[in-house]
Amino acid sequence: MIFGDLKTVLRVSIPVIVVLAAAIAIFGGTMVTVSDFPADGLALPSLGLMSLFFVAYILAILWMAVAWHRYxxxxxxPGAFLPNFHGDRIAAYFGRMLMLVLIAMVIGGLGSFVIGLVIGTGSGSFGVVGGALGLTGMLALIWAFQRLSIILPAAxxxxxxxxxxAWAATAPLSMPIIGVLxxxxxxxxxxGLxxxxxxxxxPAIGMLGNLIMSWLQTVLGLSILTTLYGVAVQGRDID
Known part of the structure:
Protein backbone atom coordinates (compact mmCIF):
# COMPACT_ATOMS: atom_id res chain seq x y z
CA MET A 1 0.00 0.00 0.00
CA ILE A 2 2.83 2.39 0.77
CA PHE A 3 5.84 1.53 -1.35
CA GLY A 4 3.79 0.05 -4.16
CA ASP A 5 2.24 3.48 -4.79
CA LEU A 6 4.70 5.88 -3.17
CA LYS A 7 3.86 8.72 -5.56
CA THR A 8 0.25 8.82 -4.38
CA VAL A 9 1.31 8.50 -0.74
CA LEU A 10 3.53 11.56 -1.12
CA ARG A 11 0.76 13.52 -2.84
CA VAL A 12 -1.65 12.68 -0.02
CA SER A 13 1.03 13.71 2.49
CA ILE A 14 1.63 17.16 1.01
CA PRO A 15 -0.30 19.04 3.76
CA VAL A 16 1.88 17.45 6.44
CA ILE A 17 5.07 17.97 4.42
CA VAL A 18 4.27 21.66 3.87
CA VAL A 19 3.54 22.30 7.55
CA LEU A 20 6.71 20.51 8.70
CA ALA A 21 8.85 22.30 6.11
CA ALA A 22 7.44 25.66 7.21
CA ALA A 23 8.09 24.83 10.86
CA ILE A 24 11.68 23.84 10.14
CA ALA A 25 12.23 26.99 8.08
CA ILE A 26 10.87 29.27 10.82
CA PHE A 27 12.12 27.55 13.95
CA GLY A 28 15.30 26.19 12.43
CA GLY A 29 14.57 22.73 13.78
CA THR A 30 15.32 23.85 17.33
CA MET A 31 13.30 22.83 20.35
CA VAL A 32 12.03 25.75 22.41
CA THR A 33 11.20 25.23 26.06
CA VAL A 34 9.54 27.42 28.65
CA SER A 35 12.88 27.93 30.40
CA ASP A 36 14.20 29.59 27.24
CA PHE A 37 11.67 32.41 27.39
CA PRO A 38 12.71 35.75 28.90
CA ALA A 39 10.90 37.01 31.98
CA ASP A 40 9.62 40.15 30.20
CA GLY A 41 7.24 38.13 28.07
CA LEU A 42 8.83 39.01 24.72
CA ALA A 43 8.63 35.36 23.71
CA LEU A 44 4.83 35.24 23.86
CA PRO A 45 4.48 35.74 20.08
CA SER A 46 6.72 32.67 19.62
CA LEU A 47 4.38 30.69 21.84
CA GLY A 48 1.45 31.83 19.74
CA LEU A 49 3.27 30.92 16.55
CA MET A 50 4.14 27.48 17.88
CA SER A 51 0.51 26.96 18.90
CA LEU A 52 -0.58 27.96 15.41
CA PHE A 53 1.80 25.43 13.86
CA PHE A 54 0.57 22.75 16.26
CA VAL A 55 -3.05 23.33 15.17
CA ALA A 56 -1.97 23.39 11.52
CA TYR A 57 -0.09 20.12 11.99
CA ILE A 58 -3.08 18.38 13.57
CA LEU A 59 -5.31 19.61 10.74
CA ALA A 60 -2.74 18.42 8.18
CA ILE A 61 -2.60 14.97 9.79
CA LEU A 62 -6.40 14.71 9.75
CA TRP A 63 -6.52 15.93 6.15
CA MET A 64 -3.93 13.33 5.13
CA ALA A 65 -5.66 10.55 7.09
CA VAL A 66 -9.06 11.15 5.49
CA ALA A 67 -7.51 11.47 2.02
CA TRP A 68 -5.53 8.23 2.44
CA HIS A 69 -8.52 6.25 3.69
CA ARG A 70 -10.67 7.56 0.84
CA TYR A 71 -8.00 6.77 -1.73
CA PRO A 78 -5.81 13.33 -4.71
CA GLY A 79 -5.94 16.55 -6.71
CA ALA A 80 -3.20 17.89 -8.90
CA PHE A 81 -1.35 19.40 -5.95
CA LEU A 82 -3.33 18.85 -2.75
CA PRO A 83 -5.58 15.98 -1.67
CA ASN A 84 -9.29 16.72 -1.73
CA PHE A 85 -10.44 18.57 1.37
CA HIS A 86 -13.57 17.07 2.94
CA GLY A 87 -14.27 19.33 5.89
CA ASP A 88 -17.22 17.35 7.17
CA ARG A 89 -15.30 14.05 7.05
CA ILE A 90 -12.28 15.63 8.74
CA ALA A 91 -14.50 16.98 11.53
CA ALA A 92 -16.15 13.57 11.93
CA TYR A 93 -12.74 11.88 11.99
CA PHE A 94 -11.47 14.26 14.66
CA GLY A 95 -14.61 13.81 16.76
CA ARG A 96 -14.35 10.04 16.75
CA MET A 97 -10.63 10.14 17.45
CA LEU A 98 -11.25 12.42 20.41
CA MET A 99 -13.97 10.09 21.65
CA LEU A 100 -11.61 7.09 21.48
CA VAL A 101 -8.86 8.96 23.33
CA LEU A 102 -11.26 10.05 26.09
CA ILE A 103 -12.60 6.51 26.46
CA ALA A 104 -9.07 5.14 26.68
CA MET A 105 -8.13 7.75 29.29
CA VAL A 106 -11.18 6.97 31.42
CA ILE A 107 -10.70 3.20 31.23
CA GLY A 108 -6.95 3.53 31.84
CA GLY A 109 -7.53 5.77 34.83
CA LEU A 110 -10.14 3.45 36.33
CA GLY A 111 -7.90 0.46 35.73
CA SER A 112 -4.98 2.13 37.48
CA PHE A 113 -7.23 3.07 40.39
CA VAL A 114 -8.53 -0.49 40.78
CA ILE A 115 -5.03 -1.98 40.58
CA GLY A 116 -3.90 0.52 43.18
CA LEU A 117 -6.71 -0.50 45.52
CA VAL A 118 -6.23 -4.23 45.06
CA ILE A 119 -2.44 -4.42 45.05
CA GLY A 120 -1.47 -1.30 46.92
CA THR A 121 1.50 0.92 46.24
CA GLY A 122 4.01 -0.93 48.37
CA SER A 123 7.37 -2.20 47.20
CA GLY A 124 8.61 -5.77 46.77
CA SER A 125 6.40 -8.46 45.34
CA PHE A 126 3.30 -6.28 45.56
CA GLY A 127 5.01 -3.64 43.44
CA VAL A 128 6.10 -6.26 40.90
CA VAL A 129 2.59 -7.72 40.69
CA GLY A 130 1.11 -4.26 40.34
CA GLY A 131 3.56 -3.42 37.57
CA ALA A 132 2.76 -6.67 35.74
CA LEU A 133 -0.98 -6.03 36.03
CA GLY A 134 -0.51 -2.46 34.87
CA LEU A 135 1.50 -3.56 31.81
CA THR A 136 -1.05 -6.26 30.97
CA GLY A 137 -3.88 -3.75 31.30
CA MET A 138 -2.09 -1.25 29.08
CA LEU A 139 -1.49 -3.85 26.36
CA ALA A 140 -5.12 -4.94 26.54
CA LEU A 141 -6.22 -1.32 26.23
CA ILE A 142 -4.03 -0.78 23.16
CA TRP A 143 -5.46 -3.97 21.61
CA ALA A 144 -9.02 -2.85 22.27
CA PHE A 145 -8.23 0.66 21.00
CA GLN A 146 -6.92 -0.83 17.75
CA ARG A 147 -10.07 -2.87 17.26
CA LEU A 148 -12.38 0.07 17.89
CA SER A 149 -10.31 2.43 15.74
CA ILE A 150 -11.86 1.13 12.53
CA ILE A 151 -14.58 3.70 13.23
CA LEU A 152 -12.02 6.24 11.91
CA PRO A 153 -11.75 5.04 8.30
CA ALA A 154 -15.51 4.48 8.43
CA ALA A 155 -15.97 8.15 9.30
CA ALA A 166 -16.62 -2.09 15.27
CA TRP A 167 -16.00 -4.50 18.15
CA ALA A 168 -18.16 -7.21 16.57
CA ALA A 169 -16.64 -6.76 13.11
CA THR A 170 -13.06 -7.15 14.39
CA ALA A 171 -13.82 -10.17 16.61
CA PRO A 172 -12.58 -12.69 13.98
CA LEU A 173 -9.33 -10.69 13.70
CA SER A 174 -8.57 -10.52 17.42
CA MET A 175 -5.46 -12.70 17.31
CA PRO A 176 -4.03 -11.27 14.05
CA ILE A 177 -4.38 -7.78 15.53
CA ILE A 178 -2.15 -8.85 18.43
CA GLY A 179 0.43 -10.03 15.91
CA VAL A 180 0.23 -6.73 14.05
CA LEU A 181 0.75 -4.78 17.28
CA GLY A 192 14.26 4.46 17.05
CA LEU A 193 17.64 2.76 16.77
CA PRO A 203 22.07 16.20 14.66
CA ALA A 204 20.54 17.69 11.49
CA ILE A 205 20.59 14.29 9.79
CA GLY A 206 19.03 12.77 12.88
CA MET A 207 16.27 15.39 12.88
CA LEU A 208 15.51 14.75 9.20
CA GLY A 209 15.56 11.01 9.80
CA ASN A 210 13.17 11.43 12.74
CA LEU A 211 10.72 13.37 10.58
CA ILE A 212 10.85 10.72 7.85
CA MET A 213 10.43 7.88 10.33
CA SER A 214 7.52 9.66 12.04
CA TRP A 215 5.84 10.18 8.67
CA LEU A 216 6.38 6.54 7.74
CA GLN A 217 4.94 5.32 11.05
CA THR A 218 1.90 7.57 10.58
CA VAL A 219 1.21 6.28 7.06
CA LEU A 220 1.79 2.71 8.23
CA GLY A 221 -0.71 3.14 11.07
CA LEU A 222 -3.29 4.60 8.69
CA SER A 223 -2.72 1.77 6.23
CA ILE A 224 -3.26 -0.84 8.95
CA LEU A 225 -6.54 0.82 9.95
CA THR A 226 -7.60 0.93 6.31
CA THR A 227 -6.78 -2.75 5.89
CA LEU A 228 -8.63 -3.73 9.06
CA TYR A 229 -11.71 -1.85 7.91
CA GLY A 230 -11.54 -3.30 4.41
CA VAL A 231 -11.21 -6.87 5.68
CA ALA A 232 -13.50 -6.70 8.73
CA VAL A 233 -16.32 -4.53 7.36
CA GLN A 234 -16.14 -4.65 3.58
CA GLY A 235 -15.12 -8.29 3.38
CA ARG A 236 -12.09 -7.62 1.22
CA ASP A 237 -9.28 -10.11 0.77
CA ILE A 238 -6.01 -9.23 2.52
CA ASP A 239 -4.25 -9.22 -0.86
Whole structure:
Protein backbone atom coordinates (compact mmCIF):
# COMPACT_ATOMS: atom_id res chain seq x y z
CA MET A 1 0.00 0.00 0.00
CA ILE A 2 2.83 2.39 0.77
CA PHE A 3 5.84 1.53 -1.35
CA GLY A 4 3.79 0.05 -4.16
CA ASP A 5 2.24 3.48 -4.79
CA LEU A 6 4.70 5.88 -3.17
CA LYS A 7 3.86 8.72 -5.56
CA THR A 8 0.25 8.82 -4.38
CA VAL A 9 1.31 8.50 -0.74
CA LEU A 10 3.53 11.56 -1.12
CA ARG A 11 0.76 13.52 -2.84
CA VAL A 12 -1.65 12.68 -0.02
CA SER A 13 1.03 13.71 2.49
CA ILE A 14 1.63 17.16 1.01
CA PRO A 15 -0.30 19.04 3.76
CA VAL A 16 1.88 17.45 6.44
CA ILE A 17 5.07 17.97 4.42
CA VAL A 18 4.27 21.66 3.87
CA VAL A 19 3.54 22.30 7.55
CA LEU A 20 6.71 20.51 8.70
CA ALA A 21 8.85 22.30 6.11
CA ALA A 22 7.44 25.66 7.21
CA ALA A 23 8.09 24.83 10.86
CA ILE A 24 11.68 23.84 10.14
CA ALA A 25 12.23 26.99 8.08
CA ILE A 26 10.87 29.27 10.82
CA PHE A 27 12.12 27.55 13.95
CA GLY A 28 15.30 26.19 12.43
CA GLY A 29 14.57 22.73 13.78
CA THR A 30 15.32 23.85 17.33
CA MET A 31 13.30 22.83 20.35
CA VAL A 32 12.03 25.75 22.41
CA THR A 33 11.20 25.23 26.06
CA VAL A 34 9.54 27.42 28.65
CA SER A 35 12.88 27.93 30.40
CA ASP A 36 14.20 29.59 27.24
CA PHE A 37 11.67 32.41 27.39
CA PRO A 38 12.71 35.75 28.90
CA ALA A 39 10.90 37.01 31.98
CA ASP A 40 9.62 40.15 30.20
CA GLY A 41 7.24 38.13 28.07
CA LEU A 42 8.83 39.01 24.72
CA ALA A 43 8.63 35.36 23.71
CA LEU A 44 4.83 35.24 23.86
CA PRO A 45 4.48 35.74 20.08
CA SER A 46 6.72 32.67 19.62
CA LEU A 47 4.38 30.69 21.84
CA GLY A 48 1.45 31.83 19.74
CA LEU A 49 3.27 30.92 16.55
CA MET A 50 4.14 27.48 17.88
CA SER A 51 0.51 26.96 18.90
CA LEU A 52 -0.58 27.96 15.41
CA PHE A 53 1.80 25.43 13.86
CA PHE A 54 0.57 22.75 16.26
CA VAL A 55 -3.05 23.33 15.17
CA ALA A 56 -1.97 23.39 11.52
CA TYR A 57 -0.09 20.12 11.99
CA ILE A 58 -3.08 18.38 13.57
CA LEU A 59 -5.31 19.61 10.74
CA ALA A 60 -2.74 18.42 8.18
CA ILE A 61 -2.60 14.97 9.79
CA LEU A 62 -6.40 14.71 9.75
CA TRP A 63 -6.52 15.93 6.15
CA MET A 64 -3.93 13.33 5.13
CA ALA A 65 -5.66 10.55 7.09
CA VAL A 66 -9.06 11.15 5.49
CA ALA A 67 -7.51 11.47 2.02
CA TRP A 68 -5.53 8.23 2.44
CA HIS A 69 -8.52 6.25 3.69
CA ARG A 70 -10.67 7.56 0.84
CA TYR A 71 -8.00 6.77 -1.73
CA UNK A 72 -7.57 3.18 -0.50
CA UNK A 73 -11.26 2.42 0.12
CA UNK A 74 -13.01 4.57 -2.50
CA UNK A 75 -10.25 4.94 -5.12
CA UNK A 76 -10.53 8.73 -4.71
CA UNK A 77 -7.32 10.13 -6.13
CA PRO A 78 -5.81 13.33 -4.71
CA GLY A 79 -5.94 16.55 -6.71
CA ALA A 80 -3.20 17.89 -8.90
CA PHE A 81 -1.35 19.40 -5.95
CA LEU A 82 -3.33 18.85 -2.75
CA PRO A 83 -5.58 15.98 -1.67
CA ASN A 84 -9.29 16.72 -1.73
CA PHE A 85 -10.44 18.57 1.37
CA HIS A 86 -13.57 17.07 2.94
CA GLY A 87 -14.27 19.33 5.89
CA ASP A 88 -17.22 17.35 7.17
CA ARG A 89 -15.30 14.05 7.05
CA ILE A 90 -12.28 15.63 8.74
CA ALA A 91 -14.50 16.98 11.53
CA ALA A 92 -16.15 13.57 11.93
CA TYR A 93 -12.74 11.88 11.99
CA PHE A 94 -11.47 14.26 14.66
CA GLY A 95 -14.61 13.81 16.76
CA ARG A 96 -14.35 10.04 16.75
CA MET A 97 -10.63 10.14 17.45
CA LEU A 98 -11.25 12.42 20.41
CA MET A 99 -13.97 10.09 21.65
CA LEU A 100 -11.61 7.09 21.48
CA VAL A 101 -8.86 8.96 23.33
CA LEU A 102 -11.26 10.05 26.09
CA ILE A 103 -12.60 6.51 26.46
CA ALA A 104 -9.07 5.14 26.68
CA MET A 105 -8.13 7.75 29.29
CA VAL A 106 -11.18 6.97 31.42
CA ILE A 107 -10.70 3.20 31.23
CA GLY A 108 -6.95 3.53 31.84
CA GLY A 109 -7.53 5.77 34.83
CA LEU A 110 -10.14 3.45 36.33
CA GLY A 111 -7.90 0.46 35.73
CA SER A 112 -4.98 2.13 37.48
CA PHE A 113 -7.23 3.07 40.39
CA VAL A 114 -8.53 -0.49 40.78
CA ILE A 115 -5.03 -1.98 40.58
CA GLY A 116 -3.90 0.52 43.18
CA LEU A 117 -6.71 -0.50 45.52
CA VAL A 118 -6.23 -4.23 45.06
CA ILE A 119 -2.44 -4.42 45.05
CA GLY A 120 -1.47 -1.30 46.92
CA THR A 121 1.50 0.92 46.24
CA GLY A 122 4.01 -0.93 48.37
CA SER A 123 7.37 -2.20 47.20
CA GLY A 124 8.61 -5.77 46.77
CA SER A 125 6.40 -8.46 45.34
CA PHE A 126 3.30 -6.28 45.56
CA GLY A 127 5.01 -3.64 43.44
CA VAL A 128 6.10 -6.26 40.90
CA VAL A 129 2.59 -7.72 40.69
CA GLY A 130 1.11 -4.26 40.34
CA GLY A 131 3.56 -3.42 37.57
CA ALA A 132 2.76 -6.67 35.74
CA LEU A 133 -0.98 -6.03 36.03
CA GLY A 134 -0.51 -2.46 34.87
CA LEU A 135 1.50 -3.56 31.81
CA THR A 136 -1.05 -6.26 30.97
CA GLY A 137 -3.88 -3.75 31.30
CA MET A 138 -2.09 -1.25 29.08
CA LEU A 139 -1.49 -3.85 26.36
CA ALA A 140 -5.12 -4.94 26.54
CA LEU A 141 -6.22 -1.32 26.23
CA ILE A 142 -4.03 -0.78 23.16
CA TRP A 143 -5.46 -3.97 21.61
CA ALA A 144 -9.02 -2.85 22.27
CA PHE A 145 -8.23 0.66 21.00
CA GLN A 146 -6.92 -0.83 17.75
CA ARG A 147 -10.07 -2.87 17.26
CA LEU A 148 -12.38 0.07 17.89
CA SER A 149 -10.31 2.43 15.74
CA ILE A 150 -11.86 1.13 12.53
CA ILE A 151 -14.58 3.70 13.23
CA LEU A 152 -12.02 6.24 11.91
CA PRO A 153 -11.75 5.04 8.30
CA ALA A 154 -15.51 4.48 8.43
CA ALA A 155 -15.97 8.15 9.30
CA UNK A 156 -13.53 9.17 6.56
CA UNK A 157 -15.62 7.55 3.83
CA UNK A 158 -18.97 8.59 5.27
CA UNK A 159 -20.11 5.14 6.45
CA UNK A 160 -19.89 5.53 10.24
CA UNK A 161 -19.80 2.56 12.59
CA UNK A 162 -20.85 2.37 16.19
CA UNK A 163 -18.35 1.14 18.76
CA UNK A 164 -20.38 -2.05 19.16
CA UNK A 165 -20.36 -2.69 15.43
CA ALA A 166 -16.62 -2.09 15.27
CA TRP A 167 -16.00 -4.50 18.15
CA ALA A 168 -18.16 -7.21 16.57
CA ALA A 169 -16.64 -6.76 13.11
CA THR A 170 -13.06 -7.15 14.39
CA ALA A 171 -13.82 -10.17 16.61
CA PRO A 172 -12.58 -12.69 13.98
CA LEU A 173 -9.33 -10.69 13.70
CA SER A 174 -8.57 -10.52 17.42
CA MET A 175 -5.46 -12.70 17.31
CA PRO A 176 -4.03 -11.27 14.05
CA ILE A 177 -4.38 -7.78 15.53
CA ILE A 178 -2.15 -8.85 18.43
CA GLY A 179 0.43 -10.03 15.91
CA VAL A 180 0.23 -6.73 14.05
CA LEU A 181 0.75 -4.78 17.28
CA UNK A 182 3.84 -6.85 18.10
CA UNK A 183 5.26 -6.17 14.64
CA UNK A 184 4.50 -2.45 15.04
CA UNK A 185 6.37 -2.42 18.34
CA UNK A 186 9.40 -4.11 16.79
CA UNK A 187 9.25 -1.70 13.84
CA UNK A 188 9.11 1.31 16.18
CA UNK A 189 12.12 0.01 18.13
CA UNK A 190 14.07 -0.49 14.91
CA UNK A 191 13.18 3.02 13.72
CA GLY A 192 14.26 4.46 17.05
CA LEU A 193 17.64 2.76 16.77
CA UNK A 194 18.01 4.01 13.20
CA UNK A 195 17.24 7.59 14.21
CA UNK A 196 19.71 7.32 17.09
CA UNK A 197 22.42 6.16 14.70
CA UNK A 198 21.68 9.01 12.29
CA UNK A 199 21.83 11.52 15.16
CA UNK A 200 25.32 10.29 16.04
CA UNK A 201 26.40 11.11 12.50
CA UNK A 202 24.98 14.66 12.68
CA PRO A 203 22.07 16.20 14.66
CA ALA A 204 20.54 17.69 11.49
CA ILE A 205 20.59 14.29 9.79
CA GLY A 206 19.03 12.77 12.88
CA MET A 207 16.27 15.39 12.88
CA LEU A 208 15.51 14.75 9.20
CA GLY A 209 15.56 11.01 9.80
CA ASN A 210 13.17 11.43 12.74
CA LEU A 211 10.72 13.37 10.58
CA ILE A 212 10.85 10.72 7.85
CA MET A 213 10.43 7.88 10.33
CA SER A 214 7.52 9.66 12.04
CA TRP A 215 5.84 10.18 8.67
CA LEU A 216 6.38 6.54 7.74
CA GLN A 217 4.94 5.32 11.05
CA THR A 218 1.90 7.57 10.58
CA VAL A 219 1.21 6.28 7.06
CA LEU A 220 1.79 2.71 8.23
CA GLY A 221 -0.71 3.14 11.07
CA LEU A 222 -3.29 4.60 8.69
CA SER A 223 -2.72 1.77 6.23
CA ILE A 224 -3.26 -0.84 8.95
CA LEU A 225 -6.54 0.82 9.95
CA THR A 226 -7.60 0.93 6.31
CA THR A 227 -6.78 -2.75 5.89
CA LEU A 228 -8.63 -3.73 9.06
CA TYR A 229 -11.71 -1.85 7.91
CA GLY A 230 -11.54 -3.30 4.41
CA VAL A 231 -11.21 -6.87 5.68
CA ALA A 232 -13.50 -6.70 8.73
CA VAL A 233 -16.32 -4.53 7.36
CA GLN A 234 -16.14 -4.65 3.58
CA GLY A 235 -15.12 -8.29 3.38
CA ARG A 236 -12.09 -7.62 1.22
CA ASP A 237 -9.28 -10.11 0.77
CA ILE A 238 -6.01 -9.23 2.52
CA ASP A 239 -4.25 -9.22 -0.86
Missing amino acids: CLLAEY AIGEPLTLGE VLLLLFSLAM AVGALTLIH
